[in-house]
Amino acid sequence: MxxxxxxxxxxxxxxxxxxxxxxxxxxxxxxxxxxxxxxxxxxxxxxxxxxxxxxxxxxxxxxxxxxxxxxxxxxxxxxxxxxxxxxxxxxxxxxxxxxxxxxxxxxxxxxxxxxxxxxxxxxxxxxxxxxxxxxxxxxxxxxxxxxxxxxxxxxxxxxxxxxxxxxxxxxxxxxxxxxxxxxxxxxxxxxxxxKRGRFDLTGAICATVGVGAIVYGIIHAADASWTSPTTLASLAVGLGLVVALAHFERGAAQPIMPLRLFVSRERVGAYLGRFLYLAAMIGFFYFGTQYLQGVLGFSAFRAGVAFFPMTVVNFAVAMAIPRLTARLGLGIPLATGVAATLIGMWWLAQVGVTSSYWSAVAAPMLFIGAGQGLAFAPMTSAGISGVDADDAGAASGLVNTFHQLGMALGLGVLVTTSANSGSHLTSAAAVLTARVDTALSAGSVLLALCLIVTVALVVVPGVSVRRPGLTSLDRTQPIPTDGPALATAANK
The missing domain is CATH 1.20.1250.20 (MFS general substrate transporter like domains)
Structure with missing residues (x-):
């Protein structure tokens, strides 16, 4: 041997x-x-x-x-x-x-x-x-x-x-x-x-509890009302803790979230864009699987398989991103990806009780899958661009933090928005369909906002210039942590 x-x-x-x-x-x-x-x-x-x-x-x-x-x-x-x-x-x-x-x-x-x-x-x-x-x-x-x-x-x-x-x-x-x-x-x-250092426990607690209180307030509003004392108190506490987070991080010796990372319009646009994008996409999975099983009558196993059109296209487009960005830069694929996802989400929001899976679900999934494959890698690159080596880990962490918090807050908003939809209907399938339509329509609005934010803050300032972040995997560069971006970085 x-x-x-x-x-x-x-x-x-x-x-x-x-x-x-x-x-x-x-x-x-x-x-x-x-x-x-x-x-x-x-x-x-x-x-x-x-x-x-x-x-x-x-x-x-x-x-x-x-x-x-x-x-x-x-x-x-x-x-x-x-x-x-x-x-x-x-x-x-x-x-x-x-x-x-x-x-x-x-x-x-x-x-x-x-x-x-x-x-x-x-x-x-x-x-x-x-x-x-x-x-x-x-x-x-x-x-x-x-x-x-x-x-x-x-x-x-x-x-x-x-x-x-x-x-x-x-x-x-x-x-x-x-x-x-x-x-x-x-x-x-x-x-x-x-390394020698200290934990920024204050920052972590303010971030987690603050956003958690906001999400709780939003979800509670669906069961009570927006004027409920509990709803208002939760939202007030949450917003107060988020403001406190910014205050504490400004004075922290070793902040968990360095505020200097937010001075770049491009990075801010990437963080906000990712937040809005994932806020919409969580609704696609959460409400999509309920529609497939509760309305179309799919088994849980068949519902899982039903997402394959999106998955296959997503992976194929993500693998092609290196060639696309080499020709077009990052800005055009990013804007095109968000727009394609918006088209797919709006199309899917039109489903009815008697809709066909292939025309009403699988077809828009192709747009959603292509949009994800196009958007994620450029969005990740913009979120970590231009940072010093000392801030690389924090910048990559913020990309993932906005990813997860977008899902959490987005789900709260979509569940609350759709909670009373179809309440006048008598059929369980019709009620569920009405809620799915409302939630995915709201998700489309979030994607429209995402498109505006990314074009205004990321694409227009010049992200179309090729960035080394996707071509280098040495230790001085932060590594993207979502699947499509990782696959893109490794193959470029």
Whole structure:
């Protein structure tokens, strides 16, 4: 056996551990969608209460991402990665065992803590394990492919398990996977160097609790009213904490969210655009799977498979992005991608009780998939452009934070907006269709705002100039963390 064989085996083991761990998080994040109707029935949630099954996860995940990345810097990525896996595995077990709706939501929040620790640590460990060049490019390409496959496969796996076993089975699946990765990680993963510093707990608490209070106020308005004392108090507390966050970060010695990152119009446009884009897209998955099962009569498994038109086109377009940006720059694909998603979302918002899957759902999914493939990579590049090496991690973290918080806040807005739609109708299918139409129409408005923001702040100022962020994978460049952007970066 050659002397390089053990090293090759070692790097393969590192890659497997990181990819499987990341796959587990992505699988869990999408497995919930096709299981939602079963969870709704089993846990006796209200329509607005069901939203917290997803929002509890995305809120905590997004709110603690920057703190999770900071923890890896100070304590060592491998150590933090293992702790995150343990938290995620335990939380998954608690989700599967949840006897009541409140305990399920609490366990989903705990899963968000684990995911916020594992996700940034996995990226750092990947770059620490593979030197800049072809080896790292291949590793990142596989990481990106895992993102796309995990998200899509989660819809199918979640549906299959919900149909054939139980909606709880998908969460139990994480436990043996998590245990296996915890056992293997100390043996194969390298430990990164630690830094001296402090945690910005004040910033993390203000961000998470502040946005959580705003989301709670929005969702509560659907059950009560916008003038309810609880609604007004929640919104006031949330907005107050967000203002406090900006104040504390201005004076923090080691801020979790450096305010200097917001001086660039381009980056601000990328953050706001991503927030609005994901606020709309969460409605596509959340309401789309309910329409497929509750109106068209698809099984949970078939509903998962029904998203494949979007997935296939998304992946194909993402792979073609390097050639497109080489010819057109980044601005045109970004604007075209958001516009294509808007067309698909508006088309999908016209579904009716008797609509055909192929013409009313699958066809607009092609536009949505193409739009995602075109928009994500340029949006990611704009969010990390022009930052110093010291701020690279924080900039990448903000991209992901706005991603997750956009999903959480967007779902709250869409659920509240559609809550009373169709209340005059007698057919359950007609009521659900009315809610889906209203939610996706509201999602179209969010995408229209996203198009305005990205064109005004990102495209017009000159993003069409080719950027090195998508062509370099050395350690001085922040690595994009969404699937299409990763795949694009690795193949360019």
């Amino acid at each position: 050659s002397s390089t064989a053990p090293a090759r085996l070692h790097t393969r083991a590192v890659l497997v551990i990181i990819l499987v761990s990341y796959f587990m998080i992505l699988l869990d994040n999408s497995i919930i969608f096709t299981a939602l109707p079963r969870i709704h029935s089993a846990m006796h949630y209200s329509d607005t209460g069901l939203a917290w099954v997803q929002d509890a996860y995305t809120l905590v995940f997004g709110g603690l991402l920057l703190l999770g990345a900071r923890a890896g810097d100070l304590l060592g990525r491998r150590r933090v990665f293992i702790v995150g896996l343990a938290v995620f595995a335990v939380a998954s077990l608690l989700v599967g065992l949840s006897p009541a709706g409140w305990s399920l939501i609490a366990a989903r929040g705990l899963q968000g803590i684990g995911a916020a620790i594992v996700a940034p640590s996995s990226l750092s460990l990947l770059t620490a394990s593979f030197p800049a060049g072809p080896a790292r490019a291949r590793a990142v390409a596989l990481y990106g492919a895992t993102a796309g496959i995990g998200s899509s496969l989660g819809l199918v796996v979640g549906g299959a398990l919900a149909d054939w076993v139980s909606w709880r089975a998908g969460f139990f699946l994480n436990v043996p996977i998590g245990i296996a990765m915890i056992v293997l990680a100390p043996r194969y993963l390298p430990e990164t160097t630690t």
